[in-house]
Amino acid sequence: MKRLLFLLKKEFRQIIRNPFMLRAIIGVPLLQMLILVPAVTFEIKRLDLAVADNDRSPDSRELISKLTGSLFFRSAAAPLNMADAEAMLFSGDADMVLVIPDDFSEGLAGITTPRLQVLVDAVNATQAMLGWSYLTSIVRDYNREVIMARGAATSAIPGISTSPRYWYNPTLNYKYFMLPGILVILIIAIGLMLAGLNLVKELETGTLEQINVTPVRRWELIVSKVIPFFIFGLLDLALGLGVGWIAFNIPFEGSLLLFFGCSAIFLLAVLGLALFLSTLASNRQQYLFVAFFFTMVFILMSGIFTPTESMPGWAQQFNWVNPVAYLMRINRMVMLKGAGFHDIARDVGMLTVLAIAFITLAIRAYRKRA
Amino acid sequence: MDREMAIEVRDLVKRFGSFTANDRLTFDVYKGEIFGFLGANGAGKTTAMRILCGLSRPTSGRVTVAGIDSGNPEAIKRRIGYMSQRFSLYEDLTVNENLELYGGIYGMTMKEIRQRREELLQRLSFTGYCETLIQALPLGLRQKLAFAVAVFHEPEIVFLDEPTSGVDPVTRRQFWEMIYETASRGMTVFVTTHYMDEAEYCDRITIMSEGRIVALDSPSALREQHGTASVEELFVKIARPKNTNS
Numbered sequence: 001m002k003r004l005l006f007l008l009k010k011e012f013r014q015i016i017r018n019p020f021m022l023r024a025i026i027g028v029p030l031l032q033m034l035i036l037v038p039a040v041t042f043e044i045k046r047l048d049l050a051v052a053d054n055d056r057s058p059d060s061r062e063l064i065s066k067l068t069g070s071l072f073f074r075s076a077a078a079p080l081n082m083a084d085a086e087a088m089l090f091s092g093d094a095d096m097v098l099v100i101p102d103d104f105s106e107g108l109a110g111i112t113t114p115r116l117q118v119l120v121d122a123v124n125a126t127q128a129m130l131g132w133s134y135l136t137s138i139v140r141d142y143n144r145e146v147i148m149a150r151g152a153a154t155s156a157i158p159g160i161s162t163s164p165r166y167w168y169n170p171t172l173n174y175k176y177f178m179l180p181g182i183l184v185i186l187i188i189a190i191g192l193m194l195a196g197l198n199l200v201k202e203l204e205t206g207t208l209e210q211i212n213v214t215p216v217r218r219w220e221l222i223v224s225k226v227i228p229f230f231i232f233g234l235l236d237l238a239l240g241l242g243v244g245w246i247a248f249n250i251p252f253e254g255s256l257l258l259f260f261g262c263s264a265i266f267l268l269a270v271l272g273l274a275l276f277l278s279t280l281a282s283n284r285q286q287y288l289f290v291a292f293f294f295t296m297v298f299i300l301m302s303g304i305f306t307p308t309e310s311m312p313g314w315a316q317q318f319n320w321v322n323p324v325a326y327l328m329r330i331n332r333m334v335m336l337k338g339a340g341f342h343d344i345a346r347d348v349g350m351l352t353v354l355a356i357a358f359i360t361l362a363i364r365a366y367r368k369r370a
Numbered sequence: 371m372d373r374e375m376a377i378e379v380r381d382l383v384k385r386f387g388s389f390t391a392n393d394r395l396t397f398d399v400y401k402g403e404i405f406g407f408l409g410a411n412g413a414g415k416t417t418a419m420r421i422l423c424g425l426s427r428p429t430s431g432r433v434t435v436a437g438i439d440s441g442n443p444e445a446i447k448r449r450i451g452y453m454s455q456r457f458s459l460y461e462d463l464t465v466n467e468n469l470e471l472y473g474g475i476y477g478m479t480m481k482e483i484r485q486r487r488e489e490l491l492q493r494l495s496f497t498g499y500c501e502t503l504i505q506a507l508p509l510g511l512r513q514k515l516a517f518a519v520a521v522f523h524e525p526e527i528v529f530l531d532e533p534t535s536g537v538d539p540v541t542r543r544q545f546w547e548m549i550y551e552t553a554s555r556g557m558t559v560f561v562t563t564h565y566m567d568e569a570e571y572c573d574r575i576t577i578m579s580e581g582r583i584v585a586l587d588s589p590s591a592l593r594e595q596h597g598t599a600s601v602e603e604l605f606v607k608i609a610r611p612k613n614t615n616s
Contacts, residue, residue, distance in 0.1 A: 006474025010463065017462050206458040210519075213423050213452040214475045215444055368443075369425055 003216060007224035015228055024194065025232050029186050029240040036182045037248055041174045042305070044130040049073040050094035052085050057105035063142050067098070072134040089121050096120050096131050108146055168253075168336045179250050180331035181304040184324055186240045187233050187263060188298065191270035192291050195229040196278040200287045203278075212368040222363045226271045233267045234260065253338030262330045262344070265351045269323040272358025279365040298324040326351045374401040375434075376527050376558040377422060382431035384417055391417040393581040394431070399527075399560060404553050406572030406589075407562040408601075410609055413578040415562040416455060416531055422560070423452050423529055436526045448476070451520035451528040455535070457512055461505040465496065465515060468504065469522055476523035490518055494548065510541035514548065521552055528552065530561040534568065546571050566602035575601070579609045 015021045049067060053060050068075040076094045079085035088094040099117040107114025118135060122128035169176045202208040211221065237260065244250040252259075274291065281287035301315055302308070302324035308316055319325040326347045333339035341348070377399035384392040391414045399405045409415045420426040422435055424443025433440035436449040459468045466487065473483035491497050494514055504512060513533060520528050530549075534542045546568065553559050561572070569575050570589050577585040577592075585592055585608055589601050598604040 003475055003477065006471055009474075010460065010467070010471045013467060014460065014462050205461075206454060206456040207460055209425070209454050209456070210452070210458040210472075211475075213425055213447055213450070213454075214472065215448040215477075216475050 004220045004224055007216070007220060008227060011224055011228045015232070021194070025190070025236060026239070028189055029236045030243060032182060032186050032189070033179075033240050033243040034247060036185070037175050037179050037244070040178050040182070040305075042126065043174045044127055044134070045071055046074045047072060047095040047127070047131045047134075048076040048093065049135075050076040050079050050085060050088050050097045052079045052082070052097065052099045054102040055100050055104040059105040059108050059146075060100045063100070063139070064098075066142050067135065067138055070134070070138060072131070085119065089119055092121070094121070095127070096135065098135070175248050176250060176336060177332070178304075179244050179248060180335045181302075181328055183237060183240050183244070183263075183331060184266070184302070184304070184327045185299060187237055187267055187327075188270055188295055188324060190233045190236050191229060191267055192274045192295055193288075194232075195225060195271050196274035196281075196287055196291055197284060198229075199225055199275055199278040200281050200284050203281075204283055216368075218366045218368065219363050222275055222359070222366060225275055226268070226359070229271055230264070230267055233271075234264060237263050250335070252335055254334035255340065258341055258344075259331070259334050262327060262334070262348055262351065265348065265355050266323055266327040269351060269355035269358050272355060272360075272362050273323075275362035276358055276365055279362065279367070298322050301325065302328045304328055320350070321354065323351060323354050326354075375399070376401045376403075376436060377405075377560065378432075378434040379418075379422075380432040382418065382421065382433055383429045384414075384421060384426070385429045390581050392421070392428075395583055397576055397583060397586055399558060401526075401558055402553060402556050403573040404549060404559045404561065404571065406569050406575035407560065407578065408564065408566075408569055408575055408605060408609070409562075409578035410564070413609070414581040415578055418578075419529055419531055419560070419562060423447070423450060449526045451523065451525035453516045453520040453528070453530045453533055455531040457516060459504055459512070459516055459519060462503060464501050464503055465491070465507075466500045468515070468519060472519050472522055478523065486522065490522060493551070494518055510537050513537055513541070514545065517545070517548060521557065525557065527558040527560060530559065532562055532564065534563065534565060542568070566600065566605055569601040569605075577605060577609050584608050 051064050051067070053064065064075075067073050073096075076088065079088055079094075079097065082099070085094070085097045085099070089097055097119040099119070101115055101117070103112050104114055104116070106112055116139065118132065120128045120132055166172055199208075202211070241250075241252075241259075245252070273294070277290055277294070278287055281290065301311070301319060301322055303319075304324075308319055308325060311319075330339075330344050330347050330351075333344050337343075375398055377397075379395055379397050382392055382395040383390065393414075395418060407415050407419065417426070421428050421433060421440065424435075424440065424446045427443075428440060435446045438445045438449070440446065460471070463471070469487045469490070470480075470483050473486070474480075478486070491500060496511070496514070496518070499507065499511065504515070507515065517530070517533060520530070534545050537545065542565070549559055549561065550571075561568075563569065572589065574586070574588050575592065576583050585596075585604070587595070592604055593599070593601065596604050596607060598607060
């Protein structure tokens with residue numbers, strides 16, 4: 001036990017003396033929160049809409065101004081003809097092309113059936129679907145106005161009105177959805193990268209050999225590497241949460257204690273995994289490659305962007321051992337829904353199992369032979 | 371022999387795949403002697419030393435260090451000191467901090483550490499550097515400090531793997547004075563080197579070639595046996611790998 005204190009003193013001295021470490025520990029959470037939270041968004045805004053207006057009537061102009069007046073669309077240069085419109089879609093100058101035929105106002109006057117054509121760049125399927133539904137809803141509104149203006153009895157066509165109440169995120173602010181997830185990424189960066197690299201660096205520079213020839217116990221060495229990064233990880237989490245509060249006014253419905261408790265367990269799991277992987281690596285390049293791979297897979301499969309329920313079965317199976325998936329769910333539950341321990345007990349339990357398993361694995365895999 | 375044994379090695383074999391790094395080594399090291407381990411690069415010195423220190427396991431054979439069988443490497447590690455071929459102290463810690471760390475690891479209290487540190491640094495005339503980061507020390511001083519760390523906890527046996535390689539002649543001389551001084555206090559010194567003049571300072575030497583021991587005795591006895599004027603001449607005569615001989 002006393003030996004562990006000496007080892008810890010050494011770790012803290014080294015971290016505090018290393019200007020890069022200090023900068024990383026303070027800089028990473030600030031940059032990550034301020035850049036990633038607003039940047040990583042699926043909200044579709046300002047799609048480039050090109051309108052080929054062959055009608056050039058007051059009716060067509062009114063429809064166009066309704067479309068471009070909304071937040072969703074930005075008007076692109078008007079194409080001269082269909083070939084031009086297609087070229088704009090191809091080059092990306094336009095995301096959508098609306099073709100208004102030359103008999104559009106005649107159609108509205110009841111002479112023919114009014115028709116519109118919409119071409120959508122569907123490389124990004126989500127964006128195409130959302131753009132399409134925004135556009136049709138604006139056209140529908142316009143249509144209703146036309147019907148009312150022409151004096152057709154609206155009461156004869158009763159419209160069903162549904163009015164949504166958005167719970168847990170009433171303003172549909174995408175940042176509120178992303179921020180709890182970005183906080184998880186923050187901890188994984190500290191845990192997986194810094195702690196693992198620290199041990200491999202000792203192997204590479206030879207200092208580990210000198211330690212290995214002493215009677216130090218394996219658990220003492222591993223724990224001496226876990227504790228400093230555990231503390232810095234939690235400090236970073238507090239810093240990141242503070243930035244979220246100040247810069248994005250993130251709501252926090254649940255218990256802070258529960259939030260930090262769960263993150264602490266998660267951090268132990270990540271540190272255990274980092275040290276386990278670093279006992280397998282023989283240099284820093286190897287470690288970085290493997291750690292990067294794990295980070296990517298864990299984050300992309302965790303449900304940070306897309307709901308895990310829509311992933312294939314095997315992916316959902318994989319998430320049993322993915323600590324990020326648990327904390328992703330826990331953070332959103334606690335921060336946005338105000339969930340208590342009772343609501344997330346299963347996830348907390350699984351995280352605890354993973355933390356114990358990974359740290360045991362790290363101690364077992366560590367050989368005093370280097 | 372009625373002298374007490376510090377290290378006993380019987381038929382030690384270490385193989386890496388099909389390569390035999392140590393081939394049936396058998397030797398004893400007596401308590402309190404300076405035992406030199408000589409050989410060309412790649413002769414198997416470091417491999418043997420790492421086994422003696424518990425950093426590596428023998429493929430077969432029996433090894434006893436400080437009375438403990440090599441099957442129990444952690445118990446051996448408590449009783450030995452080791453100075454690696456590669457400088458392996460923490461360069462971002464000071465001299466004092468490195469000694470404190472290793473003292474603590476071997477179970478010394480802060481009070482003991484402070485006391486022994488002062489004593490040791492005085493003896494090595496190191497006192498002006500206590501608060502200096504290792505990265506600011508010249509190579510010669512680093513090697514001395516690595517030695518200091520290896521003997522700081524007063525082990526029964528200290529293993530030195532090419533402790534003077536790359537060091538200037540004056541520092542080498544001082545280094546050997548330190549080794550003598552240490553041995554005179556009863557510590558067994560096991561040292562590898564490829565400086566043949568240093569071999570003359572040892573009580574006994576073994577010469578290894580291609581994983582085998584080809585000579586083992588005191589330097590003077592070996593010179594007499596082979597009729598050579600110096601250990602260097604002797605080494606060139608017997609330690610040259612066979613395939614380059616013809």
